Amino acid sequence: MSEDRKQNTVYGKYEAVIGLEVHAQMQTDTKLFCGCSTKFGSGPNSQTCPVCIGMPGVLPVLNRKAVEFAIKTGLAMHCSIAPYSRFARKNYFYPDLPKGYQISQYELPLCVGGHIEILVEGTVRKIGITRIHMEDDAGKNIHEAKGNYSFVDLNRAGVPLMEIVSEPDIRSPKEAAEYMRKVRSIVRYLGVCDGNMEQGSLRCDANVSIRPVGQETLGVKAELKNMNSFRFVERALEYEIKRQIKVIEDGGKVVQETRLWDSAAGVTQSMRSKEEAHDYRYFPEPDLVPMATAPELIAEIKAGLPELPDDKRKRFVSQFGLPEYDAELLTSEKALAAWYESAVSEGGQPKAVSNWIMGEVMRLLNESNKTIEECPIRPGQLAAMLRLIDNGTISGKIAKTVFEEMFMSGKDAETVVKEKGLVQISDEGAIEKAVDEVLAKSASEVERFRAGDDKLLGFFVGQVMKATKGKANPQLLNELLRKKLG
Amino acid sequence: MSLHHSTRRGTPYLGCPGARRKGGLKLKLNELTVSDVRKLIDNREITARDVIDDTYKRIDEVEDRVKAFITLTRDDAYRMADNAGDTIKSGKSSLLAGVPIAVKDNMCTKGVLTTCASKMLYNFVPPYESTVTGRLSAQNYVLVGKTNLDEFAMGSSTENSSFHTTKNPWNLECVPGGSSGGSAAAVAADECIAALGSDTGGSIRQPASLCGVVGLKPTYGRVSRYGLVAFASSLDQIGPITKNVTDAAIIMNAIGGHDPSDSTSAPLELPDFALSLGQDIKGLKIGIPKEYFVEGMNEDVEASVRAAIRKLESLGAVIVEVSLPHTGYAIATYYLLATSEASSNLARYDGVKYGFRADGKDLLDMYMNTRAQGFGPEVKRRIMLGTYALSAGYYDAYYKKAQQVRTLIKQDFDKAFTQADVIITPTSPSAAFRIGEKATDPLQMYLSDIFTISINLAGVPAMSLPCGFTKDNLPVGLQIIGKHFDEQTIFKVAYAYEQSTDWHTRRPKL
Numbered sequence: 001m002s003e004d005r006k007q008n009t010v011y012g013k014y015e016a017v018i019g020l021e022v023h024a025q026m027q028t029d030t031k032l033f034c035g036c037s038t039k040f041g042s043g044p045n046s047q048t049c050p051v052c053i054g055m056p057g058v059l060p061v062l063n064r065k066a067v068e069f070a071i072k073t074g075l076a077m078h079c080s081i082a083p084y085s086r087f088a089r090k091n092y093f094y095p096d097l098p099k100g101y102q103i104s105q106y107e108l109p110l111c112v113g114g115h116i117e118i119l120v121e122g123t124v125r126k127i128g129i130t131r132i133h134m135e136d137d138a139g140k141n142i143h144e145a146k147g148n149y150s151f152v153d154l155n156r157a158g159v160p161l162m163e164i165v166s167e168p169d170i171r172s173p174k175e176a177a178e179y180m181r182k183v184r185s186i187v188r189y190l191g192v193c194d195g196n197m198e199q200g201s202l203r204c205d206a207n208v209s210i211r212p213v214g215q216e217t218l219g220v221k222a223e224l225k226n227m228n229s230f231r232f233v234e235r236a237l238e239y240e241i242k243r244q245i246k247v248i249e250d251g252g253k254v255v256q257e258t259r260l261w262d263s264a265a266g267v268t269q270s271m272r273s274k275e276e277a278h279d280y281r282y283f284p285e286p287d288l289v290p291m292a293t294a295p296e297l298i299a300e301i302k303a304g305l306p307e308l309p310d311d312k313r314k315r316f317v318s319q320f321g322l323p324e325y326d327a328e329l330l331t332s333e334k335a336l337a338a339w340y341e342s343a344v345s346e347g348g349q350p351k352a353v354s355n356w357i358m359g360e361v362m363r364l365l366n367e368s369n370k371t372i373e374e375c376p377i378r379p380g381q382l383a384a385m386l387r388l389i390d391n392g393t394i395s396g397k398i399a400k401t402v403f404e405e406m407f408m409s410g411k412d413a414e415t416v417v418k419e420k421g422l423v424q425i426s427d428e429g430a431i432e433k434a435v436d437e438v439l440a441k442s443a444s445e446v447e448r449f450r451a452g453d454d455k456l457l458g459f460f461v462g463q464v465m466k467a468t469k470g471k472a473n474p475q476l477l478n479e480l481l482r483k484k485l486g
Numbered sequence: 487m488s489l490h491h492s493t494r495r496g497t498p499y500l501g502c503p504g505a506r507r508k509g510g511l512k513l514k515l516n517e518l519t520v521s522d523v524r525k526l527i528d529n530r531e532i533t534a535r536d537v538i539d540d541t542y543k544r545i546d547e548v549e550d551r552v553k554a555f556i557t558l559t560r561d562d563a564y565r566m567a568d569n570a571g572d573t574i575k576s577g578k579s580s581l582l583a584g585v586p587i588a589v590k591d592n593m594c595t596k597g598v599l600t601t602c603a604s605k606m607l608y609n610f611v612p613p614y615e616s617t618v619t620g621r622l623s624a625q626n627y628v629l630v631g632k633t634n635l636d637e638f639a640m641g642s643s644t645e646n647s648s649f650h651t652t653k654n655p656w657n658l659e660c661v662p663g664g665s666s667g668g669s670a671a672a673v674a675a676d677e678c679i680a681a682l683g684s685d686t687g688g689s690i691r692q693p694a695s696l697c698g699v700v701g702l703k704p705t706y707g708r709v710s711r712y713g714l715v716a717f718a719s720s721l722d723q724i725g726p727i728t729k730n731v732t733d734a735a736i737i738m739n740a741i742g743g744h745d746p747s748d749s750t751s752a753p754l755e756l757p758d759f760a761l762s763l764g765q766d767i768k769g770l771k772i773g774i775p776k777e778y779f780v781e782g783m784n785e786d787v788e789a790s791v792r793a794a795i796r797k798l799e800s801l802g803a804v805i806v807e808v809s810l811p812h813t814g815y816a817i818a819t820y821y822l823l824a825t826s827e828a829s830s831n832l833a834r835y836d837g838v839k840y841g842f843r844a845d846g847k848d849l850l851d852m853y854m855n856t857r858a859q860g861f862g863p864e865v866k867r868r869i870m871l872g873t874y875a876l877s878a879g880y881y882d883a884y885y886k887k888a889q890q891v892r893t894l895i896k897q898d899f900d901k902a903f904t905q906a907d908v909i910i911t912p913t914s915p916s917a918a919f920r921i922g923e924k925a926t927d928p929l930q931m932y933l934s935d936i937f938t939i940s941i942n943l944a945g946v947p948a949m950s951l952p953c954g955f956t957k958d959n960l961p962v963g964l965q966i967i968g969k970h971f972d973e974q975t976i977f978k979v980a981y982a983y984e985q986s987t988d989w990h991t992r993r994p995k996l
Contacts, residue, residue: 050614054834056607056715057594057616059748089830091876093853100833152838281876283885286719286827288749 010172014210014248016241017218018170019130020233022183024162024193025137025201026069032136032160033060033103040199044142044153052158054098059287062087066160067110069192070134071293071301073162074111076186076308077129081298085110087134087285092278095152096139104163105133106282110293116186117310118178119328127179128167137161162193168207168218173237177230180204181332185309189334197229204233209254210244219244220254224268226261236261240268312337320350329358336372343379348386356382360400364407376410377403385413395474398422426473428480431464434472435480438463449485457481515540516676517993520585520733523679527574527584534567534574534584537679538628541586545630545677548996551658553650554672556591557599558631570626581740582625588678590669591632592639593724594713595619598629602715603647604637606835606842606860616713617748618682618724618741625740630678633668637862638832639689639717641665642934645925646864653921654697655994656960660918663693663934669727670697675996680737681727686717687820688914688938690725691950695913695963698952698992700980701727702734703938705971706945707752709738710745716831718824719750721942730990731951731980735759738973754971762977768802770979773906777813778937784916790954790962791912794983798910801982808902808909812894816940817932819895822875822888823943828865829872835860867928892943899944903969908979911937913950913963937965947973951980952989961989 010016031038034051051058074081088106111132117124139157143150164183170176184202187193195202204227209219224240227233239261244254258277259268284290307315309331316327316337331337336357343353361382365375385403388394394402394417405416417423425431438460439446449456460481464472515523515537526532542560549555563586570584589595592602594612601607615623622629636646644652644667652667654660655675662671666683670693673681683690685703694701702725709724716722726737736759743756774795779788799805837843837856844859846852861869875884902909914934924930941948946967953964964983968976984990 050612053839055594055612055614055840056600056602056610056834057592057612057711057713058614059712059750061747061749091830091833093833093836095836095838095849098834098839100836101830279878281830281873281878281881283826283830283876283881286750287716 011210011241011245013213014245015213016171016173016237017168017209017211017221018172018176018237019168019207020166020170020176020179021205021207022164022166022180023203023205024073024164024183024187024195026066026160026162026192027194028063028065028069028160030063030065031158032063032066032134033158036158038159042155044151045155047155048157052098053154054100060103060285062288062291063160066134067291067293068297068301069160069190070110070132070162071298072190072305073164073187073192074114074132075298075302075305076190077111077114077116077132077164079111079114079129079132081293082108082110082112083293083295084108084290085293086290087288088282089285090135091281094138094141095150096141096154096157098139098154098157102135102138103285103288104135107284108290109133110291116179116182118175118182119313119324120172120175120178122324124324125169125175127169127175130165130167132162132164135161135163173234173241176206176237177234180230180233182309185332189306189308200228203228206233206237208237208240208244210241210248220256222254222256222268223258224261225258225271232261232263235263235266236268239266243268306334316340320344320354322350322354326351326354326358330354333372339372339375339379343382346380346383348379348383349390352386353382356386356403360403364404368407376408377406381406381412388413388417392424392426392473393417394422394424395470397474398424398470422471424473425468425471426476428476431468431472431476432480434464434467435460435477435484438467439484446485457485460485514544514676516544516586516679518679519729520582520680520736523585524579524581524583524736528579530574534570534628535564537584538563538567538586538630541630541678544675548655548675549677551653551996552655552671552675552677553652554633554662554668554675554677555588555631556601556603556634556647556649556668559598559629562598563628563630566626566628570628573626580625581736582622582627584626584628585680586628586630586678587622587737588630588633588669588672588681589619590635590666590681590683592635592684592715592717593619593682594715595629595632598632600632600715601649602638603635603644603649604861604865605648607715607840608648608842610841612713614713617710617745618713620713621741622682627740630672633666633672633681635668635689636665637865638715638828639665639684639686639722640828640864640868642688642692642931643919643921643924644668645921646862648862651921654918654960655996656698657918657958659920660960661696661921663696663914663918665689665693666701666727667693667697670694670699670701673697673699673727673729674994676993680729680733682724682737682741683727684714684717684722684724685938685942686721686723686824687942688935690727691913691938691948691963691965692935694727694950695965696918696961698955698961698963698989698994699727699729700731700734700949700951700990701725702738702949702973702976703941703947704738704742704973705752705947705968706942707750708947708971708973709742710748710751712745712747716827718827719831720827721820721824723942731949731977731984732760732763734949735763735977752971757974759973759977762974763981765978765982766802767798767979767982770803770908770975771906772798772803772805772979773808773902773909774805775808775810775813775902775909775911777810778911782915783912784956786954786956787912787914787916787962790956791910791964794953794964795910797986798979798983801986803979806906808905810895810898810902810940812891812898813940815891816895816943817936819888819891820935820939820943821871821932822884823892825868825872826875826885826888827872829869829876832861832865832869864928895940896944899940899946899967907969907975909967911965911967913937913965917956917958917960917962941965941967946970947976949976949980951984952992953983953987954989955992
């Protein structure tokens with residue numbers, strides 16, 4: 001291990017090895033093996049039928065759309081699509097699992113061997129994808145606070161999931177969170193998953209272990225569950241890595257186990273040991289025939305893929321001359337990237353548009369809890385406003401006020417500037433008058449400036465701006481001040 | 487022999503149409519075949535109501551002794567008969583209009599109790615209809631009732647039913663075979679015109695053999711399993727149990743064919759099986775597997791089957807010896823695969839959603855009490871066997887190995903069928919055995935399926951039809967095995983044989 005690699009690890013002489021299993025709920029209209037709706041938030045058990053309730057004698061019929069979605073995702077993550085794959089039963093007892101088994105894929109998953117790219121601290125890292133497979137979701141148990149009853153809601157039972165399994169290529173909680181963000185970004189680009197972590201459309205388990213830097217063999221891992229936000233993924237891993245280091249530093253051994261993230265307490269807690277782990281008794285699902293995936297179908301899906309975040313990022317860098325960081329952020333959401341490109345095509349200078357989006361646009365959207373699709377300002381309006389800065393009609397500073405007003409009212413920049421009288425004063429005489437007034441009132445400051453206190457230039461600028469309500473052309477103002485004080 | 491093919495009993499009604507009404511002949515309509523009923527109803531000589539009347543008269547007379555049914559659906563039956571009657575009055579008809587059919591109690595019938603002969607489902611009323619009964623309904627059949635079986639179709643005698651043991655109509659002290667013992671006994675005792683059974687390792691053919699009726703296990707994938715309560719999904723198949731070969735063809739025409747609700751049902755066009763009846767079998771090659779005529783077979787059974795082979799030869803068939811070398815592994819293979827699938831298929835009976843639930847102090851306790859009290863000993867034995875075979879560390883040695891052997895067994899048949907058009911064997915090594923005789927010895931019981939199990943493993947179709955009687959006057963069955971999706975050749979051979987013998991016209995005295 002090279003010296004600089006050692007310095008790069010966050011944990012001194014240890015490094016963390018992390019692999020993520022992401023469950024993404026596919027945005028199909030109907031469930032994986034029956035025709036019931038997948039809509040979220042309906043009344044308990046209102047979206048069920050004999051098949052997803054696990055009645056005696058029912059049989060699954062595979063949802064073709066789900067297969068297409070999984071293939072789409074596999075292709076987007078550079079996986080190869082297995083020409084022959086099949087479902088398997090994963091057997092365990094739980095009230096929210098009506099059949100007593102989950103129909104998943106085991107030996108022969110649909111997608112294998114891909115990767116995605118993440119950007120961490122300015123460096124692009126490739127994270128391997130081991131496999132992507134399809135499976136049906138379980139229902140939900142609802143426990144009555146008082147009383148001895150629990151209820152089972154099977155609306156979610158049978159909803160199609162993709163399990164995206166990464167290689168243990170992730171080295172830090174930050175990378176893990178970036179990986180999750182990228183997965184979310186890709187599935188949203190594809191329209192195969194809404195990526196909503198709060199509603200559980202995107203869920204994540206992590207396998208994490210530590211080992212001394214330079215050691216090839218993997219340490220004993222813990223599986224972490226119940227991390228339902230990017231922040232929790234990062235915090236849970238951070239906690240768990242430190243916990244494991246402490247165990248080892250104290251002379252102990254990490255035990256293989258499943259641990260649950262407790263977000264309120266900010267800790268992970270042991271859920272079950274390896275010995276208590278389920279034996280799922282996987283075997284091929286006899287109710288479904290093996291799936292043969294035609295090369296034509298794969299080619300057709302491939303041809304229909306949209307430009308994906310990584311490709312778009314690369315293009316933004318080369319086409320618009322943006323820094324990687326800007327490009328990564330702008331391409332994280334398809335709609336955001338489209339907004340950006342639209343603003344540029346309407347004449348906005350690429351880097352300026354990027355700065356405005358990452359600054360004011362994002363700030364105002366966040367404050368008003370809006371998505372880019374709901375942004376009251378059209379991309380062309382931003383481009384037009386940027387032109388007003390360029391031609392000196394308004395200053396960059398005034399532009400922020402103008403933009404805020406545009407955001408509130410939806411009006412064009414020009415209208416706002418006119419209505420509010422925000423046009424920049426570029427009349428040399430008018431600015432000179434204001435400068436003279438300020439200098440006359442600030443005799444002692446003028447003296448100090450002339451004695452060499454250069455920093456006071458800012459003070460004079462501020463005073464003149466105040467007097468002109470910020471409208472003085474900054475360039476002219478600077479020139480005049482230097483002339484008068486010089 | 488000069489019997490007209492369409493009457494099972496040789497009752498000469500066709501010589502004098504309408505004889506029953508006008509001539510006063512005591513023709514009991516429940517004794518008729520499907521094709522008889524069809525003709526008489528369509529000719530307006532009898533009504534659907536007449537048929538169900540006679541059927542229930544018979545049930546009232548003998549069911550106490552035979553105990554073929556778990557549930558009798560008298561009210562539904564009369565309603566369905568009247569509907570069929572209306573259809574016919576309106577000038578239309580359909581394959582099964584007004585034909586009383588009994589259905590094994592492991593096929594879901596909407597609104598009608600479906601128990602699988604298990605305490606676990608003692609109160610289960612399905613909110614949906616199985617594909618097969620839906621297809622029977624589309625042909626205006628009349629549901630007589632739901633017949634007894636070994637619990638979840640696991641057994642060869644109906645002694646594993648949680649409710650009662652069905653008796654063999656030929657000798658009430660003997661078992662009817664199983665697991666479709668109720669359906670076979672009901673047909674043999676004329677408590678219905680025809681019945682449906684299901685066959686995982688012989689559960690249609692063995693009881694058909696023991697009760698002296700015709701039973702067909704179609705090719706895996708020929709008939710939809712949707713609504714058949716699963717025992718072993720890769721082996722289960724529904725088929726007809728009837729009084730003669732013609733009726734089996736008619737029922738197959740009604741229930742067969744692709745079903746989008748069953749992904750394992752074959753997307754093939756369904757042939758008209760009635761067209762296979764009456765075709766010449768001259769030059770047709772019949773394979774006799776040497777491994778099936780082994781020591782330990784009942785001598786009367788062997789004699790009957792050998793006589794049947796000679797009969798077919800006399801009809802022009804060519805007899806060739808074939809080999810199915812992996813036959814000896816069939817039972818072991820079957821009891822690994824079938825139990826593995828069963829252990830998973832029966833996991834849904836957990837007391838949470840429907841059926842039986844026992845109390846418990848917590849969830850695990852409730853699960854354990856429910857399954858301990860809800861399942862009978864044979865079902866538990868198989869769940870445990872299957873759970874073990876699929877367990878980590880044993881999977882490769884048991885389940886996976888068994889799958890490999892299954893492939894070899896299938897290849898045996900593929901190879902044998904390059905030399906023969908059909909293969910003939912006995913259906914069961916013995917005739918009906920006495921109630922209780924094998925009940926305490928599961929291995930002996932498993933051996934009663936020794937000739938039928940390989941067929942399910944290979945997925946090929948096979949029929950059992952009557953071919954004689956033992957000295958004790960118990961029926962013997964002949965098994966005709968066909969190629970994948972070639973039930974037609976089976977029908978051809980079976981019909982030719984049936985037409986040249988009178989075994990199918992004999993009836994038990996009850």
